[in-house]
Amino acid sequence: MATAPSSSVVTADTNTTQPPSSSVVPEASPSPVSAIDFFSLCHQLKTRKRTRWLRSGIKNPESMADHMYRMSLMALIAPDVPGLDRNKCIKMAMIHDIAEAMILDTTPLDEISKEIKHQRGQAAVDYMCRILGVEGSRGKEVTELWMDYEANSSPEAKFVKDLDKVEMILQALDYEEDEQGKDLDEFFRSTAGKFQTEIGKAWASEIVSRRNNTQLGS
Numbered sequence: 013m014a015t016a017p018s019s020s021v022v023t024a025d026t027n028t029t030q031p032p033s034s035s036v037v038p039e040a041s042p043s044p045v046s047a048i049d050f051f052s053l054c055h056q057l058k059t060r061k062r063t064r065w066l067r068s069g070i071k072n073p074e075s076m077a078d079h080m081y082r083m084s085l086m087a088l089i090a091p092d093v094p095g096l097d098r099n100k101c102i103k104m105a106m107i108h109d110i111a112e113a114m115i116l117d118t119t120p121l122d123e124i125s126k127e128i129k130h131q132r133g134q135a136a137v138d139y140m141c142r143i144l145g146v147e148g149s150r151g152k153e154v155t156e157l158w159m160d161y162e163a164n165s166s167p168e169a170k171f172v173k174d175l176d177k178v179e180m181i182l183q184a185l186d187y188e189e190d191e192q193g194k195d196l197d198e199f200f201r202s203t204a205g206k207f208q209t210e211i212g213k214a215w216a217s218e219i220v221s222r223r224n225n226t227q228l229g230s
Contacts, residue, residue, distance in 0.1 A: 042145055042148055046144055056113040056114070057112060060075055060076050062079060076112045083175045086179065087102045093167075093171075093209075101171055103157055104160065104168055108157075114140070140154070170209055181219050185219055
């Protein structure tokens with residue numbers, strides 16, 4: 013029986029979803045029961061809205077799954093780069109925020125240290141992967157991808173970190189164009205100068221250029 017992590021580690025507030033109980037099947041591929049339990053838990057990613065957009069007054073903002081889906085598309089169509097594993101980037105983009113199925117996402121305005129945030133995320137990912145099977149290759153792969161992303165050490169992690177920021181400022185531009193009078197400059201300021209890869213810098217520059225042209229034409 014997989015044991016849910018302590019609420020003192022994982023729970024962000026009283027609205028945090030309590031995951032279903034599940035029998036762990038220690039095999040390479042998860043059993044149908046484990047797989048459906050896992051998918052059901054991930055449903056929260058489709059319904060939870062991203063906190064920063066809610067705090068910015070955006071009506072009906074994107075969900076966590078919306079954000080990760082477009083990031084995955086970015087990784088899929090990105091130019092080839094020597095030494096960069098495209099498939100790993102796609103997978104990492106797909107799961108980098110998977111912990112938010114159990115904990116609410118936080119923003120720089122939240123008084124939560126990076127260490128505590130990481131501990132909460134690690135506990136959530138560990139629990140979710142125990143559903144798939146501690147010894148199984150699928151759960152192990154998800155855990156390793158998430159930890160790699162968090163450490164920001166591999167070329168793939170640095171690239172996906174950039175995609176996280178690129179997708180955010182592109183979404184900010186989308187909302188500025190959709191929401192009359194909405195100024196989301198804070199999102200552009202918070203990412204300026206923080207891109208680690210040439211693709212990230214080029215895509216961010218294109219987004220900022222389009223924003224500047226839109227503002228000049230208004």
